[in-house]
Amino acid sequence: MPMSADxxxxxxxxxxxxxxxxxxxxxxxxxxxxxxxxxxxxSGTAAAKLAAxxxxxxxxxxxxxxxxxxxxxxxxxxxxxxxxxxxxxGVCPVMVPGSVFISSATMAPSEAxxxxxxxxxxxxxxLDAPISGGAAKAASGALTIMASGSPxxxxxxxxxxxxxxxxxxxxxxxxxxxxxxxxxxxxxAGIHIxxxxxxxxxxxxxxxxxxxxxxxxxxxxxxxxxxENRVPHILDGDYTPRSSVEIFVKDLGxxxxxxxxxxxxxPLAAAALQMYLATSGAGMGREDDASVARTYxxxxxxxLPSAKPAT
Amino acid sequence: MPMSADxxxxxxxxxxxxxxxxxxxxxxxxxxxxxxxxxxxxSGTAAAKLAAxxxxxxxxxxxxxxxxxxxxxxxxxxxxxxxxxxxxxGVCPVMVPGSVFISSATMAPSEAxxxxxxxxxxxxxxLDAPISGGAAKAASGALTIMASGSPxxxxxxxxxxxxxxxxxxxxxxxxxxxxxxxxxxxxxAGIHIxxxxxxxxxxxxxxxxxxxxxxxxxxxxxxxxxxENRVPHILDGDYTPRSSVEIFVKDLGxxxxxxxxxxxxxPLAAAALQMYLATSGAGMGREDDASVARTYxxxxxxxLPSAKPAT
Numbered sequence: 001m002p003m004s005a006d007x008x009x010x011x012x013x014x015x016x017x018x019x020x021x022x023x024x025x026x027x028x029x030x031x032x033x034x035x036x037x038x039x040x041x042x043s044g045t046a047a048a049k050l051a052a053x054x055x056x057x058x059x060x061x062x063x064x065x066x067x068x069x070x071x072x073x074x075x076x077x078x079x080x081x082x083x084x085x086x087x088x089x090g091v092c093p094v095m096v097p098g099s100v101f102i103s104s105a106t107m108a109p110s111e112a113x114x115x116x117x118x119x120x121x122x123x124x125x126x127l128d129a130p131i132s133g134g135a136a137k138a139a140s141g142a143l144t145i146m147a148s149g150s151p152x153x154x155x156x157x158x159x160x161x162x163x164x165x166x167x168x169x170x171x172x173x174x175x176x177x178x179x180x181x182x183x184x185x186x187x188x189a190g191i192h193i194x195x196x197x198x199x200x201x202x203x204x205x206x207x208x209x210x211x212x213x214x215x216x217x218x219x220x221x222x223x224x225x226x227x228e229n230r231v232p233h234i235l236d237g238d239y240t241p242r243s244s245v246e247i248f249v250k251d252l253g254x255x256x257x258x259x260x261x262x263x264x265x266x267p268l269a270a271a272a273l274q275m276y277l278a279t280s281g282a283g284m285g286r287e288d289d290a291s292v293a294r295t296y297x298x299x300x301x302x303x304l305p306s307a308k309p310a311t
Numbered sequence: 312m313p314m315s316a317d318x319x320x321x322x323x324x325x326x327x328x329x330x331x332x333x334x335x336x337x338x339x340x341x342x343x344x345x346x347x348x349x350x351x352x353x354s355g356t357a358a359a360k361l362a363a364x365x366x367x368x369x370x371x372x373x374x375x376x377x378x379x380x381x382x383x384x385x386x387x388x389x390x391x392x393x394x395x396x397x398x399x400x401g402v403c404p405v406m407v408p409g410s411v412f413i414s415s416a417t418m419a420p421s422e423a424x425x426x427x428x429x430x431x432x433x434x435x436x437x438l439d440a441p442i443s444g445g446a447a448k449a450a451s452g453a454l455t456i457m458a459s460g461s462p463x464x465x466x467x468x469x470x471x472x473x474x475x476x477x478x479x480x481x482x483x484x485x486x487x488x489x490x491x492x493x494x495x496x497x498x499x500a501g502i503h504i505x506x507x508x509x510x511x512x513x514x515x516x517x518x519x520x521x522x523x524x525x526x527x528x529x530x531x532x533x534x535x536x537x538x539e540n541r542v543p544h545i546l547d548g549d550y551t552p553r554s555s556v557e558i559f560v561k562d563l564g565x566x567x568x569x570x571x572x573x574x575x576x577x578p579l580a581a582a583a584l585q586m587y588l589a590t591s592g593a594g595m596g597r598e599d600d601a602s603v604a605r606t607y608x609x610x611x612x613x614x615l616p617s618a619k620p621a622t
Contacts, residue, residue, distance in 0.1 A: 109517065132531045144531055169527050180517045181527055184510050188533030191506040195579050199498045205573050206420065206491045216480050216492055220443045220455055222499030224535035262516050264611045267582040268506050274578065300575045 010159045011035050015068035017061050017084050017091065019046035022104070022131065023074030025138025026164045028053060030072075032141065033163035040064040060089030070160045071101045074131075077250060078107035081115060097123035100156040104131050106186060108254050109176035116149070116175035125153040128175035129161075130182035134242070142166040146185070148177035183258060186251040187269055192226035193248065194272035194292050200234055201296035204303060210235055233290035237307035245292070246285045248276045321470045322346050326379035328372050328395050328402065330357035333415070333442065334385030336449025337475045339364055341383075343452065344474035351375040371400035381471050382412045385442075388561060389418035392426060408434035411467040415442050417497060419565050420487035427460070427486035436464035439486035440472075441493035445553070453477040457496070459488035494569060497562040498580055503537035504559065505583035505603050511545055512607035515614060521546055544601035548618035556603070557596045559587045 012035050016027040019041035027050055030037050037055040040063070041047050047057045058064035061084045065071045071091050073084050081103055085092045095101065101119055103112065103126065116126035129147040137143050141164055147154070148171040154161075161168050171177045199222070203213045214231050217223055233239060252273040259266040275292050282298070284291040297304050323346050327338040330352035338361055341348050348366040351374070352358050358368045369375035372395045376382050382402050384395050392414055396403045406412065412430055414423065414437065427437035440458040448454050452475055458465070459482040465472075472479050482488040510533070514524045525542050528534055544550060563584040570577040586603050593609070595602040608615050 134532075144527075146527055146531075167530065169523070171523060171527075177519065180514070180519055181524060184514045184517075184519070184524055185528055185531050185533035187510045187513065188506055188528065188535070188538065191502065191509075191579065192533070192535060195499055195502040195506075198502075198577055198579050199495050202498065202570060202573070202575055202577065203491070203495045205575050206495075206569070208488065208491055208495070212480070212482060213492060213495055216455075216457055216482075217496055217499065219478065220457075220496050221445075221536050221540070222496035222503070224499070224503060224538075225532050227499065227535075229532070258517075259513060262513070262611070264513055264516050264613070265607070266509055266513065267585065268502065268509050268579060271578040271582040296576070300573070302575070 009034075012070050012159055013038070013068045014160055015040070015058070015061075015064040015071045015091070016074065017064060017071065018074040018080075019043070019050055020074065021135035022138045024050060025135055026072060026074060026143070027055060028139060029141035030160065030163045031055060035160070035163060038064045038068065061091045062089040062094045065091035065094050068095075069099050070157060071095060071099070072104070072160060073101065074104045077105050078111035078115070081105050081107065085115065086118070092119065092122065092124070095122070095124050098125070098156070100125040100127055100153050102127045102129050102157055102160065104129055106130050106182050106251055106254070107179055108258055109179040109183070112179040113174075113176045125150065125156055126175050127153045127157050128178035129157075130178055132182070132185060137166070138164070145169065146171060146178045146181045148172045149175055183251070183255055186248070187255050187266070189226055190248045190252045190255070190276070191268050191272045192224040193230050193289050194275045196224065196227040196231055197234070197275070197290065197293035197296055200231055201293050201300065201302045201304065204297070205300055210305065230290045233288050234293045235305055237305045239284070239288040239291050239294070241286060241288045243289050244286050245276055245279050245289050248289055249273070249280050249285065252276060320345075323381050323470055324349070324379045325471055326351070326369070326372075326375035326382045326402070327385065328375060328382065329385040329391075330354070330361055331385065332446035333449045335361060336446055336451075337383065337385060337454070338366060339450060340452035341471065341474045342366060346471070346474060349375045349379065372402045373400040373405045376402035376405050379406075380410050381468060382406060382410070383415070383471060384412065385415045388416050389422035389426070392416050392418065396426065396430070403430065403433065403435070406433070406435050409436070409467070411436040411438055411464050413438045413440050413468055413471065415440055417441050417493050417562055417565070418490055419569055420490040420494070423490040424485075424487045436461065436467055437486050438464045438468050439489035440468075441489055443493070443496060448477070449475070456480065457482060457489045457492045459483045460486055494562070494566055497559075498566050498577070500537055501559045501563045501566070501587070502579050502583045503535040504541050504600050505586045507535065507538040507542055508545070508586070508601065508604035508607055511542055512604050512611065512613045512615065515608070516611055521616065541601045544599050545604045546616055548616045550595070550599040550602050550605070552597060552599045554600050555597050556587055556590045556600050559600055560584070560591050560596065563587060
């Protein structure tokens, strides 16, 4: 039976759908741990890179999932996840009862519940498992995973989670809880990036030395994980996308949808979302999310450090 | 000459004006380091406490400053600092040329410049030296100080700064730079507290376990210094003021004044300020700044942990 992990070896047949920087890193961590990996991505480049380190490459999500006991879906949002499951050549028709679908996309809790219900009709397990950490931690198998789902889903996914994560939070027995906690993280992260940009560009407007301000703030009560991580992009004048503006257009958009449905006022998230929208609207949607600083600069005439010349 | 530090011993006569939690802690750190301290506070309680650990207590700011080489002013804002300097029984008329006035209040950079100019007319040195750290660090002599002023002012204040701070940032030769950097810190800190409240109350509205959310977020990219520090107050249902709502009504108010004068849009700070205003307007101005969470709860019907019964 190829449909469940071989408990004697702890090795699984894993399909990884979506080979962006996160999915590729997770697939490479799985290979390193000895799992058999079949990858799928619409981009031939990412697929070829994964083939070069030992994975089999499939022609469709369904093809990838054909012999997998675990399908790990690392796409951008619930619409893409839905297409991977139920679209043409999707994975749902070929997954067998008792296998597990691990969903990593950030999405509304209601979407996680809907997808898991549809899979439950066919006795396919669903793990609501958003990730935090970034490409480097994905590549080293050191992600943080905020997961919820049935004990069976956790048990069946165990070896895969062990390979990709340094820390797995088991947040509850129902899909949707993982998605909710991830939304709370994105709520804060999205505000903190925009706040870092708002404050640093004001510092420039006030004539302060931005490198000194960075040093002082990172040692003071105004610090945040995002301030520490994103402000160096501003100091370097380097807006190469590590994580793009569009990610927070999406995630704070989902957040505001949830808040509106809950009749919950979230004015800080709403203000931050406007700044991501303005930055995307000005043509920087696919650039680094620290580009919000360039919007503040454009709106105020402040100057920012320019990129270092290539050497 | 009692007017300058005794360089052979490094001990100064220091007047500490304002004996709230910060000023009291700084005064006690000075005593511990062997400086002669004269304290002044309108509250007899704070003064009596300081007398009990070895300080002389004065009847007015001017009385306190009469033989001091250093005056350390730890009041709330520029208006109080102005009154300490130039009001009835103020310190300016009794300070001698070459002595130094260390100003710790958070204020607009323009105010720091104005006060220093007035003292310069009388050859009194001015150190623009806002503080960060909180009462515990004040008491242990481990504050962070964001200071600017002339080399003479730094030199003359050196032994006092050594006694009260773990870290002194020398930000430049002109008063106003310290005030500006402190405003950037407060800009971020004020947003981060409000964001922490907005996100945690939404988490409650979504039915999440708040203790688990705190554990996950503090290990994730959504973390901030303020999230980590203030959310425990929400989890404990304990709104005893460590730092009050009114502090951020004041500081984000100054920030928005500065931003308006600079023609700088600061929508996140503006949104956060509204939440502090609403919290103060609802009667919680003197309670802990984590009370902003109670405003979000009141506006959304979310529940929050209640205070533990006194034991």
